[in-house]
Amino acid sequence: MLEKFKALSVFAGIFVAPFPLEDPKAFAEDFRAHNAVFDAEPMIRSLPPKSPPEIPRIVCLNKTKTLVVEFAPAKINVRKIDTPVKRSLRDVYADFKPLLERTHAYLTEYVAIKIIRLGCVCQLFVHLTQSANQKIGSYFLKHSFFDKAEEIHLSTLHKVSLAPNLLVNRWIKVHPVRTAPPQQRDTGLMVEVDINTRVEQTYTFTTHEFLSFYDSVISHVDQHIEFLNDISFLG
Secondary structure, three states, rough: OOOOEEEEEEEEEEEOOOOOOOOHHHHHHHHHHHOOOOOOOOOOOOOOOOOOOOOOOEEOOOOOOEEEEEEOEEEEEEEOOOOOOOHHHHHHHHHHHHHHHHHHHHHHHHOOOOEEEEEHHHHHHOHHHOHHHHHHHHHHOOOOOOOOOOOEEEEEEEEEEEEEEEEEEEEEEEEEOOOOOOOOOOOOEEEEEEEEEEEOOOOOOHHHHHHHHHHHHHHHHHHHHHHHOOOOOOO
């Protein structure tokens, strides 16, 4: 990946076989007891009884709010937010991976949760030397229909192989980021890469397989998305 692309955040979505969260406050305190980095008071959300099982009931975070883990009966979200935006994806992931490892250890060793699907979202930002909106039109779409478009949001889905026998969904979303009025310059560009295992195929992930998935995602985003490595894209 070109050095000018900086990581805003890395997000892991861990889909699990539904488990009961009968006492959210006790669960949050137990998780924090095994993960001292979460030194802020946890947030416990009161939801209607029939709320979807993917909606978080518990939010644990550190005092700087750069590390976040959300617990729902059927999904756990783990997030590393990097502020200010100045580091590479690999540097941010190097800080994120130990948190992933500790979270996985807690889920499998202390709660005995079965992980069935995995996802990872990487948010990247770059400043271009021209309008990001025009660049999206000329680089990706190459048709006069888009020449005078006020705003272009591009979203694509591909099926790609991360490893043998591991076919995943890869969403790439690209859109301009404008400065505040009155200038409203749009040289900023946001790229979101969302890679997740398919709904129709579930797995039982060992610790090694769990971490290998996220290692493979970061390598794929860093090395195998063409425009992120194309110097002409920045001009």
